[in-house]
Amino acid sequence: MFSTIEPAGNPVQMRTQLDKASFALICGSLGPLAFYAPKGMWIPVLLLLLVSFRTLASIAPQDLRRIFGRNAVFLILPFYAILSAAWALVPGNAAITGAKLLGYFMAAMAVVVIVDRLSDTERRSILVWAAAGFVVVDLFVWADLGTAGALSGLFTQTPFTANSYSRGAAVSAGAVLPLTVGLFRLSGARQAFVFAAISIVTVFVLQNEAAKVAAALGTLVYVVVRWRGVLFWPVILVALAAGILTPLFFANALSDSRICTLYNIKPPAAHRLKIYEFSSRKIFEKPLLGWGMDASRSIPGGNETIEIHDCKYQGGPSTTQRIVGLLPLHPHNASLQVWLELGAIGVVIFIGLLGSLIFRLQRRYASGDGRPLIAGLFTAVFIVYNIGFGLWQSWLIFALISLCAILGSLRIGGSETNRVSAG
Numbered sequence: 001m002f003s004t005i006e007p008a009g010n011p012v013q014m015r016t017q018l019d020k021a022s023f024a025l026i027c028g029s030l031g032p033l034a035f036y037a038p039k040g041m042w043i044p045v046l047l048l049l050l051v052s053f054r055t056l057a058s059i060a061p062q063d064l065r066r067i068f069g070r071n072a073v074f075l076i077l078p079f080y081a082i083l084s085a086a087w088a089l090v091p092g093n094a095a096i097t098g099a100k101l102l103g104y105f106m107a108a109m110a111v112v113v114i115v116d117r118l119s120d121t122e123r124r125s126i127l128v129w130a131a132a133g134f135v136v137v138d139l140f141v142w143a144d145l146g147t148a149g150a151l152s153g154l155f156t157q158t159p160f161t162a163n164s165y166s167r168g169a170a171v172s173a174g175a176v177l178p179l180t181v182g183l184f185r186l187s188g189a190r191q192a193f194v195f196a197a198i199s200i201v202t203v204f205v206l207q208n209e210a211a212k213v214a215a216a217l218g219t220l221v222y223v224v225v226r227w228r229g230v231l232f233w234p235v236i237l238v239a240l241a242a243g244i245l246t247p248l249f250f251a252n253a254l255s256d257s258r259i260c261t262l263y264n265i266k267p268p269a270a271h272r273l274k275i276y277e278f279s280s281r282k283i284f285e286k287p288l289l290g291w292g293m294d295a296s297r298s299i300p301g302g303n304e305t306i307e308i309h310d311c312k313y314q315g316g317p318s319t320t321q322r323i324v325g326l327l328p329l330h331p332h333n334a335s336l337q338v339w340l341e342l343g344a345i346g347v348v349i350f351i352g353l354l355g356s357l358i359f360r361l362q363r364r365y366a367s368g369d370g371r372p373l374i375a376g377l378f379t380a381v382f383i384v385y386n387i388g389f390g391l392w393q394s395w396l397i398f399a400l401i402s403l404c405a406i407l408g409s410l411r412i413g414g415s416e417t418n419r420v421s422a423g
Contacts, residue, residue, distance in 0.1 A: 088292020
């Protein structure tokens with residue numbers, strides 16, 4: 001994680017104690033917001049920063065300089081994103097999105113600093129209340145599904161559909177591993193198993209394939225790396241290599257007959273493949289610098305209709321099937337989006353910073369289930385970002401910042417996993 005400086009003396013004397021009501025509100029709201037108001041995922045982060053303002057203000061200037069100096073490397077990406085406004089299709093959008101990304105990085109660093117200065121009791125509260133919030137909302141989602149949206153219809157005007165909980169499923173797929181590990185450490189196997197079972201069942205009964213794959217592969221990777229710790233870096237490197245090579249995987253267009261077959265099985269998957277093909281072609285038009293930050297929504301040809309010729313759909317006559325949008329807003333694949341918008345230079349920066357972050361994390365959580373957890377969590381987040389969503393979506397970035405707080409809360413007591421990275 002981002003490097004911090006251990007506070008000198010008793011951390012309780014350096015900050016204002018966060019009361020139980022604050023933790024219940026901040027941490028307990030993560031699950032409900034993820035499922036019912038995902039665009040509000042910024043709220044818990046902002047509340048934590050506001051409640052902990054005195055904590056940040058009490059840090060000695062020299063410590064602040066050292067913390068910033070150790071983590072300044074992570075600001076290369078947002079500054080490069082802002083710089084890309086010089087060649088972006090829409091310079092204003094590139095500059096604004098790059099500036100937002102800079103703000104996200106600063107917020108993440110502040111959250112990590114705050115959590116590092118919490119007491120063990122407060123860290124336990126983060127884990128317990130966050131888990132409780134997800135369990136409560138999971139049970140409500142089950143009841144809502146059983147009543148075809150009748151419960152959620154009492155307080156929202158949004159029509160209930162199969163995708164109503166798609167974003168919540170994605171956040172839950174990322175949170176299940178660290179919260180399960182945290183509950184296991186605090187309360188033992190029974191509570192951890194119950195929480196994990198409820199969370200995974202929720203993910204699998206919802207209509208989000210990316211979340212299902214993320215939860216399954218993240219858990220599998222955790223088990224495998226726990227069994228053979230030496231597999232930690234191979235798992236990470238395979239994923240990073242796959243991200244780098246993604247444009248090559250989709251550079252050649254599939255025939256209409258193959259796309260038609262997939263369209264009959266799952267139309268959204270056929271659409272997604274055509275998006276990947278189009279994005280890959282555009283990447284090779286500007287491979288070095290890309291089209292500029294946030295250019296995905298403005299790529300020439302992105303609004304053109306997809307046509308699948310001589311395609312029988314659901315036993316009907318052969319005709320041309322049409323799908324609107326070769327590139328609607330973003331490629332739905334983080335690897336392709338970095339390539340498309342920031343080019344090879346951006347990919348090198350992104351992979352380098354991600355590798356540095358993982359290296360720091362695996363040193364910080366070096367023993368026991370620490371490294372398996374990092375590998376499993378990275379896998380889950382990698383899958384969600386490379387199948388389901390746009391890379392710069394604010395609600396998902398704030399969800400990741402909240403995961404930073406949960407991950408930091410696992411440093412409880414005097415075990416080896418409580419070491420601070422020297423990185």
